Amino acid sequence: MATMRKLKSSSSSSITYGWAYDVFLSFRGEDTRMGFTGNLYNALVGKGINTFIDDEELRKGEEITPALMMAIQQSRIAVVIFSENYASSTFCLEELRKIMECIKHKGRLVWPVFYKVDPSDVRHLKGSYAEALAKCERKTFDTEKVKQWKLALQEAANLVGSHFKHGYEYKFICKIIQEVSKKINRRPLHVAKYPVGLEFRVPKLNSLLEVESDEGAQMVGIYGMGGLGKTTLACAIYNCIADQFDSLCFLGDIRENSMKRGLVQLQEMLLFELAGEKDLKLCSLNKGIPIIKSRLRGKKILLILDDVNSLEQLKALAGGLDWFGSGSRVIITTRDKHLLHVYGVKRVYEVEGLNCEEALELFVWNAFKSKEVDPSHLDISKKVVLYFNGLPLAVEIIGSDLYGRTILEWKSAIDTYERIPHDNIQEILRVSYDGLKEFEKEIFLDIACFFKGYKLTDVMNILCSGRGFAPDYAIQVLIDKSLIKIDEYSVRMHDMIEDMGREIVRLESPSKPGERSRLWFSKDILHVFKENKGSDKTEVIVLNLLKDKEVQWDGNAFMNMENLKILVIEKARFSRGPNHLPKSLRVLKWCDYPESSLPAHYNPKKLVMLDLSMGLFTFSNQMIMKFKSLKEMKLSKCQSLKQVPDMSGAPNLKKLHLDSCKNLVEVHDSVGFLGKLEDLNLNRCTGLKILPRGINLPSLKTMSLRNCTSLENFPEILGKMKNITYLVLSDSGICDLPFSIGLLVGLEKLTIDRCNKLLELPSSIFMLPKLDTLEAYCCKGLAQITKGKGQVLPETLSSDVINASSRLVPRYVDLSFCYLPYEFLATLLYPLITAPSQSFLHASMNVIL
Structure with missing residues (x-):
């Protein structure tokens, strides 16, 4: 059996940014080990902070x-405890x-602690x-080393730290832990599953940034073609230097x-990340610019603007x-070098492709999920890598595609690659597409054409409804x-x-x-709609117009689209609604739908998802329409809707x-x-x-039913409902x-805040298991508790209610600012007050006797 060959690794473990310890304690043992340092160590460990303290066995002279x-x-982070005799130890x-x-050189942090010593x-x-x-x-020490010790002391003492003169040490220790926690709780960005080649590129970029210099702010550009790893490099440098800034933002x-x-929303995101502005809503770019300047002018920030x-x-x-404080750094990644030049960015870094050794290493990681390669695959692996021309993205994709395949399948793939020109990366990428099963290709093309950047749950929901099968497996294959x-x-x-996926569709x-x-x-869609050029080939349409311009059409565009399964119109105003919708339709999501009803002859028997939010839809002339397959109906903000008709057809x-x-x-x-039915939402009706x-x-x-202000009566419950967990009636x-x-019986949370017309609570609420x-x-009108059928409970509650309350105490009860008599509360809530500490009564309860 051939032995596996381990490639020489060019990647560095430091790129993974893992730490064995959160905190390293440096101290003079004779001064503080048995006192302050020992207490600090125990407190850090008690807070779950992984702390290193040497046991003196590691010391040798x-x-x-x-x-x-x-x-x-x-x-x-190193916490250096400067005590009176710290400098008397040459080891320290x-x-x-x-x-x-x-x-x-390593981007680590230092927090000096001056313990009973003047900084x-x-x-x-x-x-x-x-x-x-x-x-x-005076001794025979190397004078150069003594100079280095002096410099180290001065540099450390100039850093921000903590100074203890007198008082309670435990309070001082708590403050240190707070500061340390702020530093170590900054989590790094994900860089890459296999960070090959970064150890050579990160230092080059770091030298351009000159992070150690606090003189003014600087901008640095990273440019290169798509797929070279600009974003990966930006994430890596972010992790290396992040701890040296007050605030961080990666856009x-x-x-x-x-x-x-x-761009207005991106400005809001930037202000949230760098200045903590949570609820700020900007009306325009011109309003956002001066706010960004005023909030960030005095802060040392790290801002990365990716793919500009x-x-x-x-x-x-x-x-x-x-705009930014002294020492700030702004890193810009882009494909356009000229853009950086026009903007005056003088410090630029061109991302180069992987060299042969790096490309081979990255390929092997993806093709074998290891740094070891079977010698029988080594030559063919080198041959494959030649076709990638150092493009990391292509290396990753083709390597993953060949994972687990036989040597014959590899050779067949190589034959395919050899027929493709080296510079035609699009076609190289298509090899992975061609290897997908048909249903996997459908999901891939749907995502490439429509759903890049969407939330995964929304993609799953739309594709499951539109395609008629769960896309989970196919999506995992694509990952x-x-x-x-x-x-x-x-x-x-x-x-x-x-681009490759969209080109496949265009070439149809x-x-x-x-x-x-x-x-x-949008131009293609509007052409098809206005000229009625639709056909039975079209399965999915997603229209999103940026400009608020009314679309003029005659409503007949869908007449020939007999296989249309998904129709999504998000941002577009139409002069009228459709005259026809194909019965093949499974997803209809039309924001601002322009009619009160669906087409008269439309048969929605296959429709699974219907979303006509913010439209004119009213169910007009469709009182007995059958929605046999419908699972989701969303008519939010349909202001013309006055009644929901008979829904037994769904x-x-x-x-x-x-x-x-x-x-x-x-x-x-x-x-x-x-x-x-699992989810019923009538909020703000x-x-x-x-x-x-x-x-x-x-x-x-x-x-x-939040904010249903005209609703006075809640329905009778006609059978046990075991699955309900949440009921909200607040402000109704x-x-x-x-x-x-x-x-x-399944209810876990009941919210009836500010229901001022609610006069009584049924005692059955307190028996919900x-x-x-x-x-x-x-609930300012709430004044009594009833047994049912209007019977007010006596001041001394019945034993069955008390026993139920004793067994089934809610963890959280808020009856503050209600008018329930004290006798009711004292009797009913006694088990709650005396329950274990995890149960508690809201501290602001105000009982009117």
Whole structure:
């Protein structure tokens, strides 16, 4: 059997930015080990902070042992405790010198603690420190080393730290722990699964940044073609230098996000990250610019603007160096070198492709999930790498695609690559696409054409509804093949891969957009709509117009689209609604829908998701329409909607959102008997007066009636509901709750804050077996508790209620600013007050006797 060959690694473990310890303690043992330092160590460990303290066995004379040096290098922050006799130990001085070297070369942190020592004595080498160093000079020490010790003392003493003169040591220790926690709780960005080649590129970029210089702010540009790893390099340098700044911000995908979200929202994100502005809403770019300048002018910040492609973006987010405090650094990644030149960025770094050794190492990691390669695959691996021309993205994708395949399959793939020109990366990337199964190709093309940057849950929901099968497996395959990534719950895809997927669709019919399977480009879509050029080839359409311009059409564009499955219109105003919708439609999401009804002859038997939010839809002339497959209906902010008709024709409905329909008055009784309904949202339906008289919704999980100010009556519960966990009636006009609310046996949280018309609570609420939280804050009319059918409970509650309350105490009860008599509260809530510490009564409860 051939032995595995281990490639020489060019990557560095430091790129992974892992630390063996959070804190390294440097101290003079004779001074503080048994007192202050020992107490500090115990307090740090008690807070879960992984702390290194040497046990003196690591010491050998005055030299720093390799083990101790390793501990220094692998600690996130060094806490140096300067005591009176610290400098009298040459071991401590040498240890400090090594620590300060790590600041310069390894990006570590130092927090000086002056324990019963004047910082100026350390900074200016006076007092006991002057005496100790004078002794060192009189002895036969290397004079150069003594100079280094002096410099290390002065540099450390000039850092921000803590000074203890007198008082309670435990309070001082608490403050140190707070400061240390702030530093070590900064989490690094994800750089790369296999960070090959970064150890050579990061120092080069770091030299351009000159982070050690606090003279003014600086901008540095990183440029190069797509797929070279500009963002990866930016993340790596961020992790190396982040601890040396007051505030940090990494704004990714600016080119794409500025189109989707707008630059104003990016300004808001920047202010949140760098200045902690949580609720700031900007009206315009011109308003945001002076606010950014005023908030950040005095702060030393690190700002990374990733994938910039226009001057407008730079002007809005980093208009000038005078926006930021001294020592600040702004890093810009872009494909356009000329953009950096025009903006006056003088310090630029061109990202180069991987060299042969690096490319081979990265390929092997992806193709074998190890740094070891089977000798039988070594030559063919080198041959594959030649075709990538040092492009990391291509190396990752092809390596992942070949993982687990036989040598014959590798050779077949190589034959394919050899027929493709070296510079045609798009076609190289397509090899991975061609290796997908048909349903995986469908999901890939859907994401490439429409859903890059979307939340993963939304993509899953739309594709599951639209394609008729769960896309989980296919999405995982795409992740494994490096075709997509999931970053902070959003779907990410490299621009080159996105372009490749869209080009595949475009080539289906280069000159006739209406005969393609997918339409995403607004000009193509509007051409098809206005000229009625649709065909049975089109399966998905997603229209998102940036300009608020009305689309003029005759409504007949969908007549020939007999296979259309997904239709999403997000930002577009139409002169009229459609005359026809194909029965193949599974997802219809049309924001600002322009009609009161769906087309008269439309059969929605396959429709799974219907979202007509903010439109004119009212169910007009569709009172008995059958929605047999419908699982989700969303009619939020449909201000023309006045009543919800008979919904018994939608037996599979799981989600019904009618929030902010301010003119909605009545919901049909049938809604109370939808057996599969899980989520009912009627928030802010201020005109709502009539709900179903009774409900029996065995699948219901959440029901929300917040701000339904005209609603006075809550439905009777007609059967046990085991799945409901959350019911909110806050700020509603509810006058009473039925005793049958006790049948909501799965309820965990009940919120009825500020229901001022609510006069009484049924005692059955306090018998709910799973109720964890009861919030009835400021129900000013609430004055009594009833058994049911209007019977007021006596001052001494019945034994069954008391026993139930004893067993089933909610963890959190807020009845503050209500008018319940003290006798009721004292009797009913006695078990709560005497329950274990995890149960508590809201401290601000105000009881009116």
